[in-house]
Amino acid sequence: MIDCIIIGSGTAGVSAALTLKANGKDFMLLGSPALSEKIEKAESIRNYPGLSNVSGKGFVSALKEQLQETEIAITEEKATGVYALNGKFGVATQKGNYYESKTVVLCCGVEAVKTIDGEAEFMGRGVSFCATCDGALYKGKTIAVLCTSKRLEHEISYLADFAKKVYLIPIYKPVEIDGDNIEIVRKMPIKIEGKTRVERLIFKDGEMAIDGLFSLRESQPPTTLINGLETENGHVRVSRNMQTNIDGLFAAGDCTGRPYQYAVAAGEGNVAAFSVNEFCKK
Ligand code: FAD
Numbered sequence: 077m078i079d080c081i082i083i084g085s086g087t088a089g090v091s092a093a094l095t096l097k098a099n100g101k102d103f104m105l106l107g108s109p110a111l112s113e114k115i116e117k118a119e120s121i122r123n124y125p126g127l128s129n130v131s132g133k134g135f136v137s138a139l140k141e142q143l144q145e146t147e148i149a150i151t152e153e154k155a156t157g158v159y160a161l162n163g164k165f166g167v168a169t170q171k172g173n174y175y176e177s178k179t180v181v182l183c184c185g186v187e188a189v190k191t192i193d194g195e196a197e198f199m200g201r202g203v204s205f206c207a208t209c210d211g212a213l214y215k216g217k218t219i220a221v222l223c224t225s226k227r228l229e230h231e232i233s234y235l236a237d238f239a240k241k242v243y244l245i246p247i248y249k250p251v252e253i254d255g256d257n258i259e260i261v262r263k264m265p266i267k268i269e270g271k272t273r274v275e276r277l278i279f280k281d282g283e284m285a286i287d288g289l290f291s292l293r294e295s296q297p298p299t300t301l302i303n304g305l306e307t308e309n310g311h312v313r314v315s316r317n318m319q320t321n322i323d324g325l326f327a328a329g330d331c332t333g334r335p336y337q338y339a340v341a342a343g344e345g346n347v348a349a350f351s352v353n354e355f356c357k358k
Contacts, residue, residue: 077164077176077177077178078102078103078104078175078176078177078178079096079101079102079103079177079178079179079352079356080092080096080101080102080103080104080177080178080179080180080181080349080352080356081103081104081106081155081165081167081175081177081179081180081181082096082103082104082105082106082107082180082181082183083106083107083155083158083167083180083181083182083183083184083301084106084107084112084182084183084184084185084295084329084331085105085106085107085108085111085112085150085183086107086111086112086114086115086183086185086329086330086341087112087115087139087329087338087341087342087345088183088185088328088329088330088331088341088342088344088345088348089105089107089181089183089328089329089345090105090111090139090142090143090345091328091341091342091343091344091345091346091349092181092183092328092345092346092348092349092352093105093143093148093345093349094142094143094146094148094346094349095345095346095349095350096349096352096353097146097147097148099349099350099353101349101352101353101356103177104151104175104177105148105149105150105151106150106151106153106154106155106167106169107150107151107152108150108152108227109150109152110136110227111136111139111140111150112136112185113225113227113294114185114294114330115132115135115136115139115338116132116133116136117132118131118132118135119131119132121135121338123337123338123339124338124339125339135338153169153170153171153173154169154170154206155167155168155169155184155301156168156169156170156205156206156209156301157301157302158180158182158301158302158325159302160302160304160322160323160324160325163178163324164176164177164178164324165177165178165179165180165324165325167180170206170207170208170209171208172208172209178324178355178356179324179325179326179352179355179356180324180325180326181318181326181327181328181345181348181349181352182298182301182312182320182325182326182327182328182331183327183328183329183331183341183345183348184295184296184298184301184329184331185294185295185329185330185331186295186310186311186330186331186336187224187293187294187295187296187297188224189224189247189293191291191297192222192264192265192266192267192268193266193267193268194267194268194269194274195268195289195291196297196299196300197268198268198270198273198274198289199300201270201272201273201274202268202270202273202274202275202286202287202288202289203268203274203288203289203290203291204288204289204290204291205290205291205292205293205296205300207231207232207234207235207290207292208231208234210288210290211234211235211237211238211239211290212238213288214235214238214239214287214288215238215239216238216239216240217238217239217240217287217288218239218240218241218243218285218286218287219235219239219241219242219243219286219287219288219289219290220242220243220244220245220261220265220277220284220286220288220289220290221235221242221243221244221245221289221290221292222245222247222265222289222290222291222292222293223244223245223246223247223248223292223293224247224248224292224293224294225248225292225293225294226248226250226251226252227294228292228293228294229251229252229253231290231292232244232253232258232292233253233255235290236255236257236258239257240257241257241259242255242257242258242259243259243261243277243284243286244258244259244260244261245261245263245264245265246260247264261284263279263280263281264279265277265278265279265284266278266279266280268289269283274286274287274288274289277289295331297310298312298327298331302322302325304321304322305320305321305322305325306320306321308333309333311331311332311333311334312327312331312332312333314326314327314328314332316347317347317348317350317351317354318332318344318347318348318351319351324355326348326351326352327348328341328344328345328347328348329341329344329345332344
């Protein structure tokens with residue numbers, strides 16, 4: 077069994093990976109080859125030690141180069157569930173894979189777009205975060221898709237192949253997807269309602285009948301990934317060594333709280349990796 081699975085390829089995840097590699101640990105880094113939209117989007121970074129006035133794209137290139145030099149590969153998969161079982165962890169991904177490790181480091185960032193009322197409550201009862209896991213369940217049905225990133229448009233196409241009708245609520249620009257059964261809705265829902273399952277989406281000025289809602293986000297709330305994870309004001313609660321309330325599960329970067337900064341993410345990723353090291357010695 078490998079030592080660690082790092083979930084997220086932003087600054088925190090890359091930093092944790094570099095330190096685990098230096099310590100000779102066997103690990104997987106789950107994320108995106110583009111690393112992180114939050115890095116890419118930064119116009120100019122002026123407060124990261126050693127890099128004066130670098131653009132987000134320049135920072136991504138530097139990190140990618142470092143990963144290449146240190147022979148760290150990114151596994152292009154999104155974690156959909158983390159399971160703590162008898163002293164080890166199982167991580168399920170949207171590609172249908174299941175990996176096991178001794179420890180996990182959550183470096184999944186935070187989503188800037190707030191969840192809507194009912195998203196957590198109806199999770200598994202009509203709300204899904206994973207198109208490839210649950211898309212087929214909505215064959216011939218009417219669904220809404222709330223999507224925060226253009227990079228996730230391929231998941232919308234996947235859903236449109238099954239659903240009869242897709243109401244797409246894009247929270248990004250420009251939208252470059254179309255299809256006979258895709259209708260773009262340019263307003264934000266405020267609430268999901270239903271008796272036992274999702275039945276409708278409520279807007280300020282009306283409602284829409286739906287069978288399900290897919291919430292496609294770059295970063296999904298960590299509490300939807302793992303049961304029993306303690307949070308505080310929406311962030312993962314960690315100790316100084318980045319340990320969460322679950323033994324062997326660590327967290328680093330924006331997901332642990334403010335200030336949201338690259339230097340903090342890098343530092344916390346580094347500390348989490350050293351904690352993984354200590355944990356594996358036990
Ligand atoms: P992120 O960079 O958000 O990375 C998280 C990664 O995890 C993403 O790649 C995401 O796709 C991936 N992920 C999420 N869930 C999963 C999952 N389930 N499975 C697999 N992967 C997953 N900070 C500064 O210090 N200086 C600046 O100048 C600055 N400028 C900024 C400008 C902009 C426009 C923005 C948006 C942010 C800026 N920041 C700046 C803040 C900085 O971007 C964040 O603090 C930093 O990116 C946090 O790193 P992170 O690794 O915690 O999270």
